[in-house]
Amino acid sequence: QAVVTQEPSLTVSPGGTVTLTCGSSTGAVTSGHYPYWFQQKPGQAPRTLIYDTSNKHSWTPARFSGSLLGGKAALTLSGAQPEDEAEYYCFLSYGGAWVFGGGTKLTVL
């Protein structure tokens, strides 16, 4: 089974910009992996921010964007807010199986 890797932790200043990445043990992440990004705060269910690489749900704040960057899926947060402090998970499709990344704990400080 593929392994999906994320930065264990990142810190961003309020108002700052940060990019979270999502890599695959099988090679470059492409649009064919249909990358998803979820946000999860303590005690809450995950919330979907991005699907199919760069598409947003209606509730996704405009400051979040998804892309492919250097062979990885990427989630960029521009203009970080205190309420963005959370765990972020990526999710990749491998043609009949899905795999979550280990999560990135984002601190806004």
Next chain:
Amino acid sequence: QVQLQESGPGLVKPSETLSLTCAVSGGSISSSDWWTWVRQPPGKGLQWIGEMYHSGSTNYNPSLKSRVTISVDKSKNQFSLKLSSVTAADTAVYYCARVFRGCDWGQGTQVTVAS
């Protein structure tokens, strides 16, 4: 946006079968979506369990495949998870979700495996 609600026993004995149901509202279980189960052990990350298409096609996590069954009940607009021969390692919050061009989540239900 589809709403999903998990239900089932919060406590399951070791070696028994865990059974959960996910009620779907605001959409049809027969739509072109993948009906999915995910779990999260205490203090750990998310783990994909498996998915089912309304046609009956299924995909399962290879590490759980021998113990997992996901089924759909179109008459009740719900889908279910069965996980057999559970151990303490199966203690987790279990989520159901709709995945296809987006993802809607249930609120999750805690399942503890203990005697």
